[in-house]
Amino acid sequence: MAAVKHQTMILVVSKLLLFLAALLPLGFIVTDVLAGRIGPDPGQAITERLGLAAFQFLLLTLVVTPLRQITGWSGWLRLRRMLGLFVFFYACLHILAFLQLLVGWGDLWATFTQRPYIIAGASAFLLMVPLAATSTKAMMKRVGRGWKPLHRLIYPAAVLVWVHFLWQARSDITEMVIYGSVLFVLLLLRVYWFGLTTLIPLRRR
């Protein structure tokens, strides 16, 4: 009984800490704006930083399974939903900032369909919408056996986000190579542990 309580405590505390930590990227942006450190092109800076935060949280959600495999603690899984919702949160803010602070709300269709890198980013976002929508316990029950394969959509979404990032490089791609390598290793680990078909979304095993 005490052990169970202890476990719950750990989980509650880690969730709380994670929640606060996940707000840090937003907090840094806000303090930089308030302190006048955001620079002369704030729309660009804010949009980029929100997008990068979304990508970083996406990679973190993909770290959860390897962490469980390595440490054997299944509590990690309980943190994944929050991480995933933060990916969606930062992706939404990123798109809102892009529209409000950079390009404006006129002719949305043209905005999202004319440039390949934006098509990649927008597609990644669209793939994540059903994942966020089915994240609650009630929805998990309703979707049932299809939930797991559905949520494998995160793999193509992650690759699209990376492409979205890469296509914005003008010359030095060091950052893109680093993020790409991390993603590659995380995907490879899944293939190693569970086989290639794990990466295929919407297919039941």
Added chain:
Amino acid sequence: MLIKQRPSWVLPESEVTPKSIYLNRRKFMTGAIASAATLAVPGLLHASDTSSDLKALDYRAAPEYSTDEKKTPLDDVTAYNNFYEFGTGKGDPAKYAGEMSVDPWSVEVEGECERPGRYALEDLLKPHDYEERIYRLRCVEAWSMVIPWVGVPLAAVIKQLQPNSRAKYVYFETLHDPKQMRAQRSLFSTVEWPYREGLRMDEAMNELSFLAVGLYGEALPNQNGAPIRLVVPWKYGFKSIKSIVRIRFTEEQPKTSWEMLAPSEYGFYANVNPEVDHPRWSQKRERRLPSGILRPNWIETSKFNGYGEQVAQLYKGMDLSRFY
């Protein structure tokens, strides 16, 4: 006899606060603010020292070549730069360009001219008087600034070097020294260093082409291309090559860095042109910096960045969507 009369509003030199002192005051103030901020939010601050030992320049204003648009503040001009030798982040040049030493500096002049050789920067500039020109600068990334440059017309320097009749183009190179320029050490840079730029001879001789050695009345900060850089205001900013160490007169059109990197995106001419989009984004508008947070400072982009009167004739009969 000529008696120099001093208007009543002129302060004698002795009463002006020496520059070193007021710069120190400023430094003290930013230091004080910075330490307060660091106390509040530790680890957030990376101090970027922009204007510690810049020297003031003597120059005359050239209003005939200057716009009266609102100037972009000095702090923005020196904190927001593209100078990929120091990193691709806009703040990287301000952070790392201090690792470059610009004194002494020499420029190698070569190719189709009567006066080739290695020139100490002072010798190259000695025959000329400095003037200040307030130009618009339009970056290919769709932002723009208004900057008061101090320098000399490029045409005057070129005449001094006496190009011969075979000189059809002039080619420039930026310093290549990975020890001083950290991003030149990057493994994943796709730029083939040194950075290269070029102009057709008639473009170079155009009255607008300018070699800047300063901005806002002081020597160029390193991140803005110290000690000498090109400024061609009707072209996208990347044509205005920084920290020049080589000038070569050539018969053939030289290869330029961005053209080598992505020929479908960047051409040799790179004239500002709202009618020709960059493949990845529109060039119809630009954000004039500083831009607001909730209301971005969008303005319409003008052909030749508004300098058509001076330069449009250079491109008569050329299809500018082909020669972009």
